Amino acid sequence: MELDELHASLAAQEPPAGLPRLLQALWHDAKGDWHRAHEIAQSVKGDGGARIHAYLHRKEGDLANADYWYQLAGAKRPKVSLEDEWDELARELLREKAS
Numbered sequence: 001m002e003l004d005e006l007h008a009s010l011a012a013q014e015p016p017a018g019l020p021r022l023l024q025a026l027w028h029d030a031k032g033d034w035h036r037a038h039e040i041a042q043s044v045k046g047d048g049g050a051r052i053h054a055y056l057h058r059k060e061g062d063l064a065n066a067d068y069w070y071q072l073a074g075a076k077r078p079k080v081s082l083e084d085e086w087d088e089l090a091r092e093l094l095r096e097k098a099s
Contacts, residue, residue, distance in 0.1 A: 003091055023093050025052050026086060034060065047073045048093070055085055 001016070006023070009016050015027040021044050029037035034056065041052040054069030059082050070077050078085050 001094055001097070003087060003094060006090055006094065020093065020097055022048050022052050023090065023097070025056075026090050026093070029056065029059070030086065051075060052089065055082075055089060058082065058085070 001019075006027070009027065010030050015024045019027065021040055025037040025040035025044075027037075028034075028040065038053070038056050041049050041056055043049070044052070050069050050073035054066050054073055054075070054077070057063075057066035057069060058077060060066075063077070067077055078088070080088070
């Protein structure tokens with residue numbers, strides 16, 4: 001799957017079958033279901049889950065909490081728009097899925 005296909009899938013009611021959990025979190029976030037996205041991100045251990053968790057708290061506006069999760073993920077809060085960060089995260093996860 002490519003980023004444009006992921007964007008196109010947002011027209012559906014459910015995420016594509018077989019979409020990995022963290023991509024599901026981003027999918028739900030893009031559909032406006034922040035709580036479902038957060039629930040999924042919390043359930044995934046490791047840097048990936050922490051990174052999506054950080055993005056979600058940044059989007060929520062809770063920057064102190066976001067910075068905590070960015071630190072756990074070994075990252076810094078990016079200076080790009082939320083939309084650009086979403087695309088960057090999705091690209092990274094899609095690359096991982098393809099490898």
